[in-house]
Amino acid sequence: MLWLQKSNSIYVFFNEENTSYAGNSFKLARFDDTFTDGMMEFDSNYKSPDSKFQPIRGFGKVWRENPNVMNKLGWATDKEQGYSACYGYAFGGWKSMRSYISTPTGELLELESYYAPTGWRELETIEGKPISITSCN
Numbered sequence: 001m002l003w004l005q006k007s008n009s010i011y012v013f014f015n016e017e018n019t020s021y022a023g024n025s026f027k028l029a030r031f032d033d034t035f036t037d038g039m040m041e042f043d044s045n046y047k048s049p050d051s052k053f054q055p056i057r058g059f060g061k062v063w064r065e066n067p068n069v070m071n072k073l074g075w076a077t078d079k080e081q082g083y084s085a086c087y088g089y090a091f092g093g094w095k096s097m098r099s100y101i102s103t104p105t106g107e108l109l110e111l112e113s114y115y116a117p118t119g120w121r122e123l124e125t126i127e128g129k130p131i132s133i134t135s136c137n
Helices: 057-065 067-073
Strands: 002-004 009-015 026-032 087-091 096-102 108-114 116-123
Touching: 009 057, 009 067, 057 067
Parallel strands: none
Antiparallel strands: 002 009, 009 026, 026 116, 087 096, 096 108, 108 116
16 A cells, blocks of 8 residues: 555555456555544554554555455555655556656556556566666656
């Protein structure tokens, strides 16, 4: 899951069979972040297994309110972490748009949209050249 402050959106990244984006089985869903301070950050009725975590705040709200998200993602494997991402976009055709987001570990994700976010993949090269993120503006 990824939260983008600029659009106040939560993106959920799935790996699903029978779907494909650029030869991968990666599906993407976007949710408005409706969490506000003072709301329940987590639900004590959900008991996480050892070494797993219940998503909290906006991630937790999306996770708890959408059984499909909860069932497909399962429990968080680590606590949330903040970082400053590089973000950009390009139009890919008639109704298509691609967004690009850096990860905390330096990878670059490409998000495909067709009216709404639909798929994602990790980019390792562009036109055969390795990707290296050096700065964001």
